[in-house]
Amino acid sequence: MSLAESEQINAGRDQRGTGGVLLSVGLLVTVCVMxxxxxGGLGVQLRAELGLTEALLGAAASIFFAAGAVSARPFAAVTxxxxxxIAMRSAALGSALCLFGLAAVPNAGWLLGVIALAGVTNSLCQPASNELLMRRVKPDRRGFAFAVKQAAIPAATLSAGLAVPAIALTIGWRWVFAIAGLLALLSAVCVPRLRWTRPKARVRNSGGSTGVLLTLLSIAAGFGAAAANAMGAFVTLTAVEVGYEEGNAGLMLALGSAAGLASRLGAGALADRRKPNLLRMVTTMVIVGSIGFLLLAFGQPVLFLVGLVLGFGFGWAWQGVFNFAVAARFPDRVATATAVTQTGVFIGGALGPIIFGVLASTQGVPxxxxxxxxxxxxTAVALLLAGRR
Incomplete structure (x- = not known):
């Protein structure tokens, strides 16, 4: 079934408008990455009760993304x-089980095992939600739709930050995971219905111009995610090193997250309004964001602030438009195509913080x-090459 035929058939099947679809997808993606x-947000409490060291905390993040990298392609076929x-509801239920499991873990070893399962669940959620957005959202709103989906990531980090003083320090950290598990169950109920016919076309990631294009896009996604995830993990440490107080360093992270959230939504709306060359738009955002990363290396408070805004606002905000570009290029096999690029994202997400941490400890933060x-x-080079395919 073509994308156009699917749109016509599903127009009356689920009466929810675009806003309802985006809300349900945003909630699902949030609980799957939560x-x-x-x-990470409950690291202090987990260290005190489970003995989760800083090294194990970093390992948990790497395991989450590595598990996603292994399972993304097979789960795209399932989708x-x-x-x-069905795929999204399964992901929501899987995430709920993982969150309830985290609420009951007896030690750090069990926690790492559950985190691995959560990474697998997230790898099912991502391509399935991309497929649904392309089928259920009108063409002139898809850029914003993908932006809202990607905005779920800073929403998850914000939720994690708020959960510490509101819940973990009052009734206990286990209740944070339990409440999040209930939200995951709610998200399973909220998934929009979609009549589905399995597509016949095939997307290959090896051989031919299509394979080269997907390989270049996956490489770009991997390097970009490696840099972006490192920024999210180490920006507060850098803020303290350049002279900001610890309390203000937290505010710097909040400022960067706000810039990233606003930029994601703004870029998606701009993509819908101006109909630009999407890969060229992503490349521009990456280049501007790279300037922000460079400024962070100088160790000066003012340059740090400028680099922070550019890094979060452009260097970590391009993923929504990027996923939209991939989905638009392969409209009849969205899940498979975005799973290929998502594999790059997961690999970069797993390796980026590790590489950054090793260099920071041996060669210095700059x-x-x-x-x-x-x-x-x-990332920019790979995108430029992909744009010529």
Whole structure:
């Protein structure tokens, strides 16, 4: 079934408008990435009770993304067989089980095991939600729709931050995971219905111009995610090193997150309004964002602030338009195509913070930021090459 035929058939099947669809998808993506961000946000409490060291905390994030990298492609095939509605509901239920499991873990070993399962669940959620957005959202709203989906990531980090004083320090950290599990169950109920016919066309990631294009896009996504995830993990540490107080360093992270959230939504709306060359738009955002990473390496408070806004506002905000570009290029096999690029994202997300941390501890934080700048430069090169295909 073509994308146009699917739109016509599903127009009357689920009476929810675009806003309802975006709300349900945003909630689902949030709860699917929430396990790894809640573990990070509750690191102090988990260290005190479970003995979760800083090294194990970093390992948890890497395991989450590595598990997603392994399972993204197989789950894309599952999505195309059963349809995005069943896949998304399965992802929501899986995330709920993982969150309830995290609420009951007896030690750090069990926590790492559950985090791995959560990464697998997230890898089912991502391509399935991309497929649903392309089928259920009108063409002139898809850019904003993908932006809202990607905005769920800073929403998850914000939720993790708020959960510490509101819940963890009052009734206990286990209740944070339990409440998040209930939200995951709610998201399963809210998934929009979609009549589904398995597509016949095939998308290959090896051989031919299509394979080269997807390979370049996956490489770009991997390097970009490596740099962006490193920024999210180490920006507060850098803020303290350049002279900001610890309390203000937290505000710097909040400022960067706000810039990233606003930029994601703004870029999506601009893509709908101006109908630009999407890959060229992503490349521009990456280049501007790379300047921000470079400024972070100078160790000056003012340059740090400017680099923070550019890094979060452009260097970590291009994923929504990027996913939209991939989906628009392969409209009849959205799940498979975005799973290929999502594999790159997961690999970069797993390796980026590790590489940054090793360089920061051995060569210094400025050298680590220069490496992140280099990753963003490689992202831009891969995107430029992909844009010529």
């Amino acid at each position: 396990p790894v961000f809640l573990v 195309e067989r059963v349809g995005p509605t 050298a680590a930021w220069l490496s992140a700048f280099g990753m963003m430069a490689l």
